[in-house]
Amino acid sequence: MTEPASAHEADHVSARRRETRTRLLDAAAEVFAEVGIQGASVERICARADFSRGAFYSNFSSKEQLFLALLEREYEQRANQIRVRAAELTECLTANEHPPTREDAAGYVTAFLSPSGNESSWFTLETEFLLLALRDPEGEVQHVDFNLQFRHELSNVVESIVLAAGRRFIVPVDRSLTILAGVYERAVRVSALSGFDAPEGVNELGSRFAELLFTITEPV
Amino acid sequence: MTEPASAHEADHVSARRRETRTRLLDAAAEVFAEVGIQGASVERICARADFSRGAFYSNFSSKEQLFLALLEREYEQRANQIRVRAAELTECLTANEHPPTREDAAGYVTAFLSPSGNESSWFTLETEFLLLALRDPEGEVQHVDFNLQFRHELSNVVESIVLAAGRRFIVPVDRSLTILAGVYERAVRVSALSGFDAPEGVNELGSRFAELLFTITEPV
DNA sequence: CCTTTTCGATACAGTACTGTATCCGTTGAG
DNA sequence: CTCAACGGATACAGTACTGTATCGAAAAGG
Numbered sequence: 001m002t003e004p005a006s007a008h009e010a011d012h013v014s015a016r017r018r019e020t021r022t023r024l025l026d027a028a029a030e031v032f033a034e035v036g037i038q039g040a041s042v043e044r045i046c047a048r049a050d051f052s053r054g055a056f057y058s059n060f061s062s063k064e065q066l067f068l069a070l071l072e073r074e075y076e077q078r079a080n081q082i083r084v085r086a087a088e089l090t091e092c093l094t095a096n097e098h099p100p101t102r103e104d105a106a107g108y109v110t111a112f113l114s115p116s117g118n119e120s121s122w123f124t125l126e127t128e129f130l131l132l133a134l135r136d137p138e139g140e141v142q143h144v145d146f147n148l149q150f151r152h153e154l155s156n157v158v159e160s161i162v163l164a165a166g167r168r169f170i171v172p173v174d175r176s177l178t179i180l181a182g183v184y185e186r187a188v189r190v191s192a193l194s195g196f197d198a199p200e201g202v203n204e205l206g207s208r209f210a211e212l213l214f215t216i217t218e219p220v
Numbered sequence: 221m222t223e224p225a226s227a228h229e230a231d232h233v234s235a236r237r238r239e240t241r242t243r244l245l246d247a248a249a250e251v252f253a254e255v256g257i258q259g260a261s262v263e264r265i266c267a268r269a270d271f272s273r274g275a276f277y278s279n280f281s282s283k284e285q286l287f288l289a290l291l292e293r294e295y296e297q298r299a300n301q302i303r304v305r306a307a308e309l310t311e312c313l314t315a316n317e318h319p320p321t322r323e324d325a326a327g328y329v330t331a332f333l334s335p336s337g338n339e340s341s342w343f344t345l346e347t348e349f350l351l352l353a354l355r356d357p358e359g360e361v362q363h364v365d366f367n368l369q370f371r372h373e374l375s376n377v378v379e380s381i382v383l384a385a386g387r388r389f390i391v392p393v394d395r396s397l398t399i400l401a402g403v404y405e406r407a408v409r410v411s412a413l414s415g416f417d418a419p420e421g422v423n424e425l426g427s428r429f430a431e432l433l434f435t436i437t438e439p440v
Numbered sequence: 441c442c443t444t445t446t447c448g449a450t451a452c453a454g455t456a457c458t459g460t461a462t463c464c465g466t467t468g469a470g
Numbered sequence: 471c472t473c474a475a476c477g478g479a480t481a482c483a484g485t486a487c488t489g490t491a492t493c494g495a496a497a498a499g500g
Contacts, residue, residue, distance in 0.1 A: 016467085017477075036351065038258035041457060054478050057459070124354055127347060131256065134344050134412060175428070182402030192354060208395070236497080237447075261487060274448050277489070 021059050023049045025070050033121035037067055037128045064132075068141070071129055074122065075146055079153060085112050086157040090164045099166035102214055109213070110206025113184075120196045123188055151177070167217040176216050183212060241279050243269045245290050253341035257287055257348045284352075288361070291349055294342065295366055299373060305332050306377040310384045319386035322434055329433070330426025333404075340416045343408055371397070387437040396436050403432060 013021075027049035031040045042063055046056050060066040089108055093100065100108065133141045155177055162168065169176045187205045194201075233241075247269035251260045262283055266276050280286040309332055313320065320328065353361045375397055382388065389396045407425045414421075 014467090014476080020477080034355070036258055036355070038256055042459095043457065052479050053457095053459085054480075056478095058477060120354075124351070127351055127354070130409070130413075131344070131347055131351070134340075134347070135254070135256070178406065179399065179403055179432075182404075182406035183399055184402075186398065186402035186405060189350070193350075212399075234446080234497085240448080262489095263487065272449050273487095273489085274450075276448095278447060 017059070020051065020055055021069075024051065024056060024059060024066065025073060028066050028070050029074070029121065029125070032067065032070070032128060033118075033124045037063070037132065064141075067128075067132070071125065071146070074125065075150065077117075078122075079150065081116055082154065082157060086161060089161055093161070093164040099219065102210055105165070105210035105213060106207040109210045110203055113206060113209070114202055115196065119188075120192055123192045151181070154181075162213070162217055163220070166220055168220045169217050171216060179216065180209075180212070183209070237279070240271065240275055241289075244271065244276060244279060244286065245293060248286050248290050249294070249341065249345070252287065252290070252348060253338075253344045257283070257352065284361075287348075287352070291345065291366070294345065295370065297337075298342075299370065301336055302374065302377060306381060309381055313381070313384040319439065322430055325385070325430035325433060326423075326427040329430045330423055333426060333429070334422055335416065339408075340412055343412045371401070374401075382433070382437055383440070386440055387433075388440045389437050391436060399436065400429075400432070403429070 024045065028040070028045050031045050031048055034040075035044075040063070042053055042056055045063075045066070046053050049055075056066075060069065089112060092108070129141075129146075155173065158177065158180070159169075159173055184205075187201075187208075191201045191205075244265065248260070248265050251265050251268055254260075255264075260283070262273055262276055265283075265286070266273050269275075276286075280289065309328060312328070349361075349366075375393065378397065378400070379389070379393055404425075407421075407428075411421045411425070
């Protein structure tokens with residue numbers, strides 16, 4: 001609303017400007033993760049990016065706008081990664097003659113869920129986002145939208161993977177996903193609290209998850 | 221450290237002082253929930269409680285200390301409530317001749333999970349706590365401790381309730397609890413985001429949960 | 441009833457940050 | 471080569487908050 005710049009206007013953002021925005025976003029990601037969205041002063045973010053506040057206000061109207069822009073970027077990246085991994089996994093599954101054993105599944109799940117970037121800071125950011133949305137007067141911040149879209153995407157991905165593995169869900173898919181999501185998110189939280197470093201956490205989660213998957217699916 | 225007042229010293233807190241602390245804690249609960257632990261200034265909390273900052277610094281050494289005190293109080297209250305409800309439920313279950321049907325179970329679970337105080341602000345506080353713990357240099361803030369104790373308590377409660385209902389867990393108890401906790405916490409989060417007001421949310425959760433319980437338990 | 445202690449209020453100095461208004465170097469178009 | 475527009479730096483005025491140090495009233499103790 002505040003920054004329409006709709007299609008008919010000059011969409012042209014100079015390379016210089018894009019670079020500035022990127023650096024500010026990168027810096028913000030760090031600082032937000034470190035001290036929180038409220039604890040982060042515009043000044044500090046700019047300092048981290050080696051810019052002055054002038055640059056900031058020339059690119060974003062407020063700290064919240066910056067945060068939302070950051071979130072959008074990260075979600076996008078995240079979604080892409082999932083798509084890529086899902087494609088790999090599907091290919092791998094269809095290439096195999098026999099349906100995967102539990103052990104195979106554990107490996108696949110582990111690989112699929114293995115952290116890519118800085119998982120810890122992502123989790124922190126997401127939690128900040130949740131808090132922001134919780135306090136949002138009337139849904140200005142569309143946490144739900146982000147999540148619904150993401151969920152939908154994920155839903156398709158998981159279903160098609162399961163299918164590629166020659167299985168199908170016993171209980172309705174959406175209910176299954178609720179369970180899976182719950183277990184997964186809880187695992188992430190626990191993992192975040194005891195430090196993400198431990199790689200065995202991921203393996204453990206992988207096998208547990210695979211087991212769960214075998215419990216709530218059946219051969220097609 | 222700074223305020224030992226260990227057991228051999230005067231534990232006596234005058235009624236006046238206790239009252240002041242309570243009012244400050246109450247105010248803090250509101251303000252923290254509204255604007256977050258970082259967004260809340262000491263000044264604002266004091267204003268809400270109709271005290272000056274003098275009173276605050278005379279009772280707490282910092283905002284974080286206040287927050288931790290608040291959390292302790294709330295956890296305590298929470299735990300008590302669960303104990304009470306569990307006792308009621310157990311009594312109710314043992315009084316019955318026949319093991320509960322799914323419908324019964326849905327009712328019980330719904331009652332057990334039905335919100336008591338301000339669920340929404342509690343969820344917000346807990347999330348703030350999580351974030352605090354995430355950033356905690358080296359486990360000063362003992363989120364894990366709180367949670368482990370709580371979890372342990374809950375674990376016993378759930379198991380004994382299930383037993384009183386004449387059933388037992390198919391998969392190991394701790395794994396079952398992980399699943400239940402995941403599903404529950406996720407439901408709370410979703411509920412928090414779409415406003416806690418909707419009472420049908422609780423009912424829905426109740427029946428889903430009961431169903432899940434029937435899935436992962438069997439008659440003893 | 442007077443004294444001592446306790447506890448909260450007030451005053452103060454200092455800091456960090458905000459958003460704007462203005463300035464100036466850079467860059468790209470003609 | 472020139473000039474306008476762009477994009478970021480700097481300066482400024484103003485605000486909110488912090489923690490401490492001091493003060494005075496109310497309670498407790500004798």
